[in-house]
Amino acid sequence: MKRILVLAVMLTLSLSSSAFSQETLKILTWKGYAPQQLVDKFEKETGIKVELTLSNNEEMIAKLRATRGAGFDLAQPSQDRISSVQEKYQIYQAMDYSKINADQLIGSMLDAVKKNTAVGGDSFGVPFCYGTSGLIVNKKLAAEAKDYSDLLNKAYEGRISYRLKRPTLIGLAFAMGDDPFAKYNDAAAYEALMNSVAEKMVAAKPLVKNYWSNGDALLEMVRSGEVAVAMGWDNGGWKLNAENPDIDFVAPASGALGWIDTFAIPAKAKNVEAAYKWINFILAPENAAIFTNLEKYGTASKGADKFLDKEIADNFKRSFSEADIDNIKWYPPVPANLEQIEGKILDKVKAAQ
Amino acid sequence: MKFKLSSGLFIFLTPVLLWLFLLIVIPQIELLLMSLRGENNLGEPIWTFANYLHFFTEEIYWYTFVRTATYAIIVTVLTFIVTFPVAFYITKVVSKRLSVFLTILLLVPFWVSELVRVYGWMILLRESGVLNHIMLSLGLIDKPVEMLYNDISMIMGLVYTSMLFMVVPLISSLEGMDDSLIEAAHDLGASKWTIFTRIVIPYAAPGITSGSIVVFMLALGNYLTPNLMGGKNSLWFTEQIYNQFIASFNWNQGAAFGFLLLLLSSLIIWVGLKMSKQQLGRVLS
Amino acid sequence: MPVVLDIVDLTKRFADFVAVDNVCFQAEEGKFFSILGPSGCGKTTLLRMIAGFLEPTSGSLQIRGKDMLGIPPNRRPVNLVFQNLALFPMMNVADNIGFGLKRQRCPKKEIASKTEAMLERVHLSGYGSKDISQLSGGQKQRVAIARALVLEPSILLLDEPLGALDLKLREQMKIELKNLQREVGTTFIYITHDQSEALVMSDTVAVMNAGRFEQIDTPRNLYSRPASSFVAGFVGETNIFAASVEDISPTLRLRAENGVLFKATAMQEMAGAKKGRLFIRPEAIILEPDSGLDNLNRFEVTVRTILFDGSNTKILAMLGDREITVALPQNQQFAHITPGETVSAGVHIDACKCYPGE
Numbered sequence A: 001m002k003r004i005l006v007l008a009v010m011l012t013l014s015l016s017s018s019a020f021s022q023e024t025l026k027i028l029t030w031k032g033y034a035p036q037q038l039v040d041k042f043e044k045e046t047g048i049k050v051e052l053t054l055s056n057n058e059e060m061i062a063k064l065r066a067t068r069g070a071g072f073d074l075a076q077p078s079q080d081r082i083s084s085v086q087e088k089y090q091i092y093q094a095m096d097y098s099k100i101n102a103d104q105l106i107g108s109m110l111d112a113v114k115k116n117t118a119v120g121g122d123s124f125g126v127p128f129c130y131g132t133s134g135l136i137v138n139k140k141l142a143a144e145a146k147d148y149s150d151l152l153n154k155a156y157e158g159r160i161s162y163r164l165k166r167p168t169l170i171g172l173a174f175a176m177g178d179d180p181f182a183k184y185n186d187a188a189a190y191e192a193l194m195n196s197v198a199e200k201m202v203a204a205k206p207l208v209k210n211y212w213s214n215g216d217a218l219l220e221m222v223r224s225g226e227v228a229v230a231m232g233w234d235n236g237g238w239k240l241n242a243e244n245p246d247i248d249f250v251a252p253a254s255g256a257l258g259w260i261d262t263f264a265i266p267a268k269a270k271n272v273e274a275a276y277k278w279i280n281f282i283l284a285p286e287n288a289a290i291f292t293n294l295e296k297y298g299t300a301s302k303g304a305d306k307f308l309d310k311e312i313a314d315n316f317k318r319s320f321s322e323a324d325i326d327n328i329k330w331y332p333p334v335p336a337n338l339e340q341i342e343g344k345i346l347d348k349v350k351a352a353q
Numbered sequence B: 001m002k003f004k005l006s007s008g009l010f011i012f013l014t015p016v017l018l019w020l021f022l023l024i025v026i027p028q029i030e031l032l033l034m035s036l037r038g039e040n041n042l043g044e045p046i047w048t049f050a051n052y053l054h055f056f057t058e059e060i061y062w063y064t065f066v067r068t069a070t071y072a073i074i075v076t077v078l079t080f081i082v083t084f085p086v087a088f089y090i091t092k093v094v095s096k097r098l099s100v101f102l103t104i105l106l107l108v109p110f111w112v113s114e115l116v117r118v119y120g121w122m123i124l125l126r127e128s129g130v131l132n133h134i135m136l137s138l139g140l141i142d143k144p145v146e147m148l149y150n151d152i153s154m155i156m157g158l159v160y161t162s163m164l165f166m167v168v169p170l171i172s173s174l175e176g177m178d179d180s181l182i183e184a185a186h187d188l189g190a191s192k193w194t195i196f197t198r199i200v201i202p203y204a205a206p207g208i209t210s211g212s213i214v215v216f217m218l219a220l221g222n223y224l225t226p227n228l229m230g231g232k233n234s235l236w237f238t239e240q241i242y243n244q245f246i247a248s249f250n251w252n253q254g255a256a257f258g259f260l261l262l263l264l265s266s267l268i269i270w271v272g273l274k275m276s277k278q279q280l281g282r283v284l285s
Numbered sequence C: 001m002p003v004v005l006d007i008v009d010l011t012k013r014f015a016d017f018v019a020v021d022n023v024c025f026q027a028e029e030g031k032f033f034s035i036l037g038p039s040g041c042g043k044t045t046l047l048r049m050i051a052g053f054l055e056p057t058s059g060s061l062q063i064r065g066k067d068m069l070g071i072p073p074n075r076r077p078v079n080l081v082f083q084n085l086a087l088f089p090m091m092n093v094a095d096n097i098g099f100g101l102k103r104q105r106c107p108k109k110e111i112a113s114k115t116e117a118m119l120e121r122v123h124l125s126g127y128g129s130k131d132i133s134q135l136s137g138g139q140k141q142r143v144a145i146a147r148a149l150v151l152e153p154s155i156l157l158l159d160e161p162l163g164a165l166d167l168k169l170r171e172q173m174k175i176e177l178k179n180l181q182r183e184v185g186t187t188f189i190y191i192t193h194d195q196s197e198a199l200v201m202s203d204t205v206a207v208m209n210a211g212r213f214e215q216i217d218t219p220r221n222l223y224s225r226p227a228s229s230f231v232a233g234f235v236g237e238t239n240i241f242a243a244s245v246e247d248i249s250p251t252l253r254l255r256a257e258n259g260v261l262f263k264a265t266a267m268q269e270m271a272g273a274k275k276g277r278l279f280i281r282p283e284a285i286i287l288e289p290d291s292g293l294d295n296l297n298r299f300e301v302t303v304r305t306i307l308f309d310g311s312n313t314k315i316l317a318m319l320g321d322r323e324i325t326v327a328l329p330q331n332q333q334f335a336h337i338t339p340g341e342t343v344s345a346g347v348h349i350d351a352c353k354c355y356p357g358e
């Protein structure tokens, strides 16, 4: 089946590529990670046509797993979701760092990603952008919301929203005073911890308005005042802040969850050269700044600062004190099979009445 | 002569059979094989029934299935109750011209995708939505109420998305019914209710059955509507399959769930057909 | 005989169109009453008013002395056999017949025995468990009649029930239906556009045209003394001539369109009429008539074709430039006649019926 599927895909690919003999670059990425403005610029500079497929971590992995790493030239998983997946399914190819313009990258970030995405002797990721998950709060409706535990706070009944995904479990675990990352490699302890988190989530389920799954839909609910406290990405909070100063991103007291999204090249990428071209292009300071100014995510590009709007730095200062920055919990690589434990627990939460 | 004919038929049918085989049989076999794979304690792949056992031993999984199936049945019944008068009105009450017009009107909303329709409902029903706005300004309520994210809105959404698939077979079977059957029954002393239960329903039975099967399967297999409109309480079995494949990376478990969905839903349909004394052959013809 | 159905001035209008126009008639208990008329004349409309499916625009309708207006079809003591039969395809023969009894909450046993008796009556014993789709056209016909008759209605209404059958079967069913009616003694109101059905089966026939009743009479009288030009033309085969009036007294004399001069009998008042229509039945024309016969219009005809049909053999012959039909007597007397021959012919004045009009 897979072989037939691959054959079918290849057939359509070869047909479409013979029909349009133009060179293409297929990127599997997140919404907002390839602004139209930059796509146009890249196409003009290189003559390579960019095709985007929008996705998220889980679906990215599932897609590449189904094709064993074919169908795309470039993917953008989070750094913590690469090594165990690579070990098990071999869906990426080793990154050739000699082709990356390391001068335009923040050195420490590149090193961290290299380390976290290492499998065998090779590494698989190049950092693209970073951000944190924390709280998006409407201060007018929930002035006191400070930590993940406020997602379970009766005071905000019917005004709470979060995703039924692993970051919520992890954030709540931190808010309980525990350290889930320290238990990553002890499946039994991790499961026990997550079960106790789930218990609290089930108990507080009546308080939740909705489990969000679409970022834009969440922002819309916060914007309209339907939701006062939500767990979400910092950039979303900052985007809303620009419209309504009452709404802002709040770094939770027990620590925002820090993530870095990367570039990784699928094992059967057809246009590897173009992939490297895109990485170097979009991380060039002036391009990276365009991206950050638009989407408010932090960039891994070193020289981008001087092109950034003042608002970007302000956002960060407003939400993060020195202590908050030190307290950011950066995701370590996820060991294999943790997702199954989390999956079952999340199903239970959803099924609870 | 006979041999020639059958070989000719065979040649004619080959591409069709091949197509069916590639598209239906092979993926099912693939799914079946995948569902029977697992890992032992050392992480080595083995053959196992564990994925199936899991469904029955983990309360949450079969609970979700039972819940999903029950709601799918409710949706089917409600869809029938809602669409039957519509189909009857269109085919038996209004003039031919108006009936064509009404049928088209009925189909129009289905020219846009399910996603758009569901979002339409959400805009209407949400706390800051149109309906709340109207009720507030009319003074019917003094603070907005959340009408989304519960089982009722989910069922409503599912009924709405399924209506087309019930109303079309109903219209086509009722259209074939001669009005004089109704008059004859009336003439022989039947009340309106008797005419409905003894004449109209039995006449439309094949349409009702095929519509019900389609609606039941679609409701059972729906992912979007339960998720978007049902919100936090709407655990649907398809979501569990999705979660197994996508979130938990457990394709073997997901495949087993997929196969169980296929088997159990076929079983439910079989029981339904037996209970209503319908034959699949007659329904499909 | 008591009157079972009494209709007075019944009218039905659809918007501007008058489908049934001031119809009056009475049907007697146990009689076979036919309504005969061309397609679209309003027969079904009239019948549906009797059955209760249509409300009359005006007029009164009584069954056994009870006013029926406003009473729905399921509570009228009449049953209808539909033009297309309308058997219930989802039920077998016995359930079709038992349907009405079941609605009357008849006990199961009684339903079964009545159904069986009815099946026997229509010669379908043992067919109870068959599906409707397994029956032939004639059998369906009988089931439809049985289904209505089993309820023992005061009146059985039949809307062209033989229309869908082939000729041979229709001939057979005509006789069967007549016998059945005599046996059960129910009043039949039978609609048809086929005059032979009406004449063969009925005790009384009403001829309907454009929503009105032209004549209500026995079949014999309709045939021999049609009350109007329409009835004369519609009932039975006939030769029709447009004619102009030459003279009214002492005898009516007409010049037919082919120039032949006829002495005729006025069926309606002809005074003042310039034009008339002349009707001559094929069997009234005598070939090679005796020279001694009185009151005969005499002329010569040229044989064109012989339509051999056993006892019903006819010839087509030319009278001037008009073709006429002549029935041959059954005694083979004219077996020698061949096409092209010219023979003398005659017709009695009484058989030349004239009505005023174009």
Ligand SMILES: Nc1ncnc2c1ncn2[C@@H]1O[C@H](COP(=O)(O)OP(=O)(O)OP(=O)(O)O)[C@@H](O)[C@H]1O
Binding pocket: C014, C017, C019, C037, C038, C039, C040, C041, C042, C043, C044, C045, C046, C193
């Ligand atoms: N519902 C209606 N609205 C308007 N006109 C109608 C309606 N029903 C019947 N008519 C008209 O009334 C006239 C009589 O119709 P009816 O069905 O009674 O004829 P019929 O004598 O039974 O003819 P046939 O022998 O063809 O069955 C027709 O011209 C028909 O078009």
Ligand SMILES: [Mg+2]
Binding pocket: C043, C044, C045, C083, C159
């Ligand atoms: Mg009719």
